[in-house]
Amino acid sequence: MTATISSKAAPVRFEAVTKRFGKDVVAVDAINLHVEAGKLVTLLGPSGCGKTTTLRMIAGLEMASSGRILIGDRDVTKLPATDRDVSMVFQSYALFPHMSVLENVTYGLTFSGFGKAEARSRALAGLDLVGLKGFDARLPSELSGGQQQRVAVARALVLEPQVLLFDEPLSNLDAKLRRQVREDIRAIQQDLGLTVVYVTHDQEEALAVSDEIVVMRNAAIAQIGTPRQLYDTPNDRFVADFIGEANLIACQIVAVEGDMATIEIEGYRHSLPSRGMATGPGTIAVRPSRLLIGADRGIPATVAKATYVGVRMEYTLTGAFGQVFAVHDDVDAPLEPGAKITMSFADKGPVLLPE
The missing domain is CATH 2.40.50.140 (Nucleic acid-binding proteins)
Incomplete structure (x- = not known):
């Protein structure tokens, strides 16, 4: 079954984007990248390779030192995070412990100007979408790690962003739950036709969820391809050894x-x-x-x-x-x-x- 691309899903393009911290540290070095609308693309690589910095530049949480970043047809290179139509799911979930599940999901909607009734309606629909119907009155502490992650996904989804970003979303879950939640994320992405950029250092996770994988090394892109292309025809020793085992x-x-x-x-x-x-x-x-x-x-x-x-x-x-x-x-x-x-x-x- 081919997923229908969401009407809001937008492509992301990096044109020779560099990010420096101070004079000497180059975190991302002149990368070119195109994420198609409605696709899930994973940034994969070891710690310090530049993948999280790349994700944060899409979000507007870091500003590019040079080059251009486009979301859809709009140049967002110099726009703050609040002016970019993206949502981010963090590794730590970042749920408010004193708020109910429903209040956590409606929080962003309220700040985006939605009325109380519409925010509630959207939030309930979002919880239904991630399989948490009936959990709206619970506190985060009353949920499992996988359920908390789904609340974080619902909170991001209800804003209907052009691009949805995931930063190591499964790293706090045990092995069995990781497999279940990654399948949930992939199913939601395909059903809704979302543009998703996903960061992980876990090769199996990347192979399981991605339309395309961007393998990064030393602030640059080592190879881009489908999971099967990278697994079967790696470009070099690094990619061969990093994707799966070789x-x-x-x-x-x-x-x-x-x-x-x-x-x-x-x-x-x-x-x-x-x-x-x-x-x-x-x-x-x-x-x-x-x-x-x-x-x-x-x-x-x-x-x-x-x-x-x-x-x-x-x-x-x-x-x-x-x-x-x-x-x-x-x-x-x-x-x-x-x-x-x-x-x-x-x-x-x-x-x-x-x-």
Whole structure:
């Protein structure tokens, strides 16, 4: 089902935007970014990479040092937060503890000039939308962490912003609740056709909720793509290792024909897209789930560690190639540490990393 884009949803564009703090600290370095209307785009990266500063510049909580920021067709670069049609959901929820759920949700509406009756009507509709119908009289302290997060989402949604911003919204929730609330956020975004910019350092969360992911590193953009594009064809070592988990293995590119290459590791050969590379030394990235253990032909390896985690086995394998991490679904006949095995790659397994 294709979501209908909200009539208020607007694209966001960054044109060579830089943010400096003082003379020496460059938090965001001349980035160009386009968030389409009605899409959920995640800014992903390690601490200090510039993702939260980028989000805060959209909100107007930080001002760009240079470049332009547009929301829809409007240049908002120098506008304060109050003059931008955006709402933000914070990591801490920022609910008023002495106010009821309904009062928390109506708070922003009242300040935006809505009458008491309309503010109440909108707030009740917002609570219904996030699955909290009937919770309006409760205090935040009477809600679970997931319910408090939904109140924060409802409070932002009722303002019908052009852009909805999320700053690490799930970091205070336990693992099971994180999965449930991220599904809720994604469903609401798709149902309402909202433009959402979402910040997280959690790779799994980003893969689960996003139309597109912007991977940031050292104040710049390392790669932009769909979750599958980033997972299957990372641009470099950093993206390969940061999105999901990847084993980086040295190889020799022994042949290139058209857009396909043949690599060799200890006599084992495998064909894969060449990505514009020529014969010679190379590096591949291969996901743990795409390493095949026990094939008739492959790369000699030794099981250094075997860990049972319920639904699968996790193995650390060592060999002349170094050390790799692999997973296997067979939990009933696990390999023992010290076992000698051969290791190969799934057909759609490794990817060459351009140098």
